[in-house]
Amino acid sequence: MPQKKSKLTARRVDKHALYEMSVQAPEDDARFFARYYKKYTGEPLRSFREDFCGTAILSSAFVQLHRDNHAMGVDLDQPTLDWAARHNVSRLSPEAQDRVQLVRGDVADVRKPVAELTAALNFSYSVFKTRRDLGRYFDNAYQGLKPGGLFVLDAWGGGQSQFLMEERKKVEGFTYVWDQADFDPITAEILCKIHFEFPDGTRLRNAFTYDWRLWTLPEMIELMTDTGFRDIHVLWEGTDRKSGEGNGVFRRVRRGGDEEAWIAYVIGQR
Ligand SMILES: C[S@@+](CC[C@H](N)C(=O)[O-])C[C@H]1O[C@@H](n2cnc3c(N)ncnc32)[C@H](O)[C@@H]1O
Structure with a gap:
């Protein structure tokens, strides 16, 4: 059968929708964080904070996993949050919508309500360019967690x-x-x-x-240690043997590989 030609053109697209399709896998990520938290703490993950949430697609996926799940997305940009409310939160059932809170603010300032797991993804914390500013953000993330809660950042390098x-x-x-x-x-x-x-x-x-x-892992780990996080550890993405690309499987390691390009999660516990 002949393939239908894409009608997409720069004149008629929504950049947020294209972004989500290109770099996000919200259902997989939400499930991964819920599973990891359960494995790590023995408790179910019920409160999630998405820093630099953008379109809050991850928060929207998280509240759909369980009827007691709550999410808060924090972002500085009101038009992006408006887009999130219109396209992602409004698609949830009314009852699930009540469990998502979108907050316009600086992730280095917003502290409440406390969460069991806070994630800052797609390297967004890289906007903080000095140790002082990144340290201030880490400190706020720490204070915004319940005792025993997890702070998860992704990192890239090579x-x-x-x-x-x-x-x-x-x-x-x-x-x-x-x-x-x-x-x-x-x-x-x-x-x-x-x-x-x-x-x-x-x-x-x-x-x-x-x-x-571009922060390095040792810089991030040192700053998280200074903040007071415990058991700071790295999950390293495996490599698909055939393609040589990342395979989406993250395992806790003590040593990274010498790959030209790698992705990892850095996790610390309050
Ligand atoms: C790379 S996007 C991340 C979107 C989404 N979290 C993801 O994983 O793909 C970065 C977002 O961070 C927001 N942002 C930048 N600096 C911020 C700050 N200090 N506090 C809160 N949000 C901020 C921007 O408005 C933007 O929506």
């Missing part, structure tokens, strides 16, 4: 993270482009952009721009 390059990935009906546009080895400041390309030749350049610092 030689490739310091190259200037564009990496393309085909998604349904369009191409996602991850652009490492600038990197300064002296400050570790990195400028990344997301572009989208469409079958009709149109492009949405600079849909998202990230002015970040």
Whole structure:
């Protein structure tokens, strides 16, 4: 059967929807955090905080896992939170909607209600470019957790993270482009952009721009230790033998691999 041609064009797309399709797997992530928390603490995970929540798709997935699950998403950007309410939270049952709270604020300031697990994903904490600012955020994340609660951050690195390059990935009906546009080895400041390309030749350049610092795992672990987190540990993503790409399976390790590009979770307990 001939394949239906994608009608997507830069003139008629929603960048948040494209972002979600390109880089997020909310059902898998929500289940993973619930399972990990249960395994680690022996208790079910019922309160989740999503820092830098953007469209809050993860919080929306989390409350659907169990009728006693509550989620709070925190983001600075009101238009993005409005999008989250309109497209993700409003799709939940009215009863589940009541269990999602979207808060406009700085993740380094918002402290209540306390959560059992707080996640900061897609490297968003990299907006904090100094030890002082990242440390202030970690301190707030610590205070915003119940005793025994977990703080989870993802991290990326390997030689490739310091190259200037564009990496393309085909998604349904369009191409996602991850652009490492600038990197300064002296400050570790990195400028990344997301572009989208469409079958009709149109492009949405600079849909998202990230002015970040590329933190290393030892820097993050030292700062988390200074904050007071306990049992700080790393889950390293395995590699698919055939493709050489990450396989989505994260295991607790003491030593990382020398991969050109790697992804890991860093976890600390309050
Ligand atoms: C890379 S997106 C992350 C979206 C989503 N969490 C994910 O995992 O893909 C970064 C988000 O962080 C928000 N943000 C940046 N600095 C922030 C801060 N200090 N406090 C709260 N949100 C912030 C931005 O508005 C943006 O929505």
